[in-house]
Amino acid sequence: MKETLQVINQMQADGVIGKYAIGGAVGATLFLEPAATLDVDIFVILPADLGSLLISLTPIYDYLKARGATAKDEHVVIAGWPVQFLPPGNELEREAVEQSVKTDVEGVPTRVMSAEHLVAIALNTGRSKDHIRILQFIEQEAVDRKKLESLLESHGLTRKWKQFELKYLEGAHGQ
Amino acid sequence: MGNKEMRKRLAALSFSEKVKILEKLRDRSLALAGAGLRPKPSEDVLKKAKEKRKEV
Numbered sequence: 157m158k159e160t161l162q163v164i165n166q167m168q169a170d171g172v173i174g175k176y177a178i179g180g181a182v183g184a185t186l187f188l189e190p191a192a193t194l195d196v197d198i199f200v201i202l203p204a205d206l207g208s209l210l211i212s213l214t215p216i217y218d219y220l221k222a223r224g225a226t227a228k229d230e231h232v233v234i235a236g237w238p239v240q241f242l243p244p245g246n247e248l249e250r251e252a253v254e255q256s257v258k259t260d261v262e263g264v265p266t267r268v269m270s271a272e273h274l275v276a277i278a279l280n281t282g283r284s285k286d287h288i289r290i291l292q293f294i295e296q297e298a299v300d301r302k303k304l305e306s307l308l309e310s311h312g313l314t315r316k317w318k319q320f321e322l323k324y325l326e327g328a329h330g331q
Numbered sequence: 332m333g334n335k336e337m338r339k340r341l342a343a344l345s346f347s348e349k350v351k352i353l354e355k356l357r358d359r360s361l362a363l364a365g366a367g368l369r370p371k372p373s374e375d376v377l378k379k380a381k382e383k384r385k386e387v
Contacts, residue, residue: 157350182353189341190349192356262347296342 157182157196158262159235163223164198165264172219174201177256177267179242179249179274184289186259186268187298195231195238199253199269202243211243248276248311271299272307279308279316291324 167173177183180197202211220232231238244250252273259268269277275293278286293299308317332340341349372380 157354182350185349185353186346187342189338190352190356192360193353194357194360259346261350268346296338298342 157235157237158264160196160237160239161261161264161266163220163225163234164239165266167216167219170219171203172215173241174203175253175256175267176200177253177269179252179269179277181289183268184274184293186257187271187274188289188292188296191292195240197240197242199242199244199249201250201253213241213243216241246280248273248280248313251311252277272304275299275304276307276311276313279313279320280311282316287320287324290320294325 164173164176168176177199178186178196179199180195181191181193182196185191200216202213202215217227217232220234221227225232225234227233228238231240233239242249244253252269253267255273256267256269259266271293275290278289305314305317308314341352344352
């Protein structure tokens, strides 16, 4: 992972990508216990995002292929890790990248989405594995409930959250 | 150590340490996937296993 992040940081320094943040299961690992995953989700702001309606990942693939990375389905394998580059699909994901948390892997600087953003994105995505991850955040008290509720409200997810609470957290509200 | 306590301890590790665990978990998953399925036991082996269970 260290080498993978070094390549991504260099790609950022070379201007191919803008700000980025690790999301998904690897991102959640900053706050929770490690859980098996086979790939890394990198949410990335592309320089072309500004003022352009068309978003292309081609410059990323070209840059990485020239440096020995291989494309495999929707992933690019960098130093052994399949990486999926995801341009933010909505304002919540864009904000998650902008407000990401600084950290490092063995001295290599990187950024990870905040716990509250990871939970909000998981809620919005809504697959079973996302619900499981939200429950882990709640059980392990790895999320600030007040911050989360405010974030959910600002992105129109309060109703979805209430439904989630009713289904999975009944009796745990306010704990 | 209880399950809850173990999870708490793992969650308290540094990101670098957790990433090392992620890599080990990934390698194990890939090794298992690469090993393929175990060959189906022969009828003779199944019969013997059944007889053994009856004895127990």
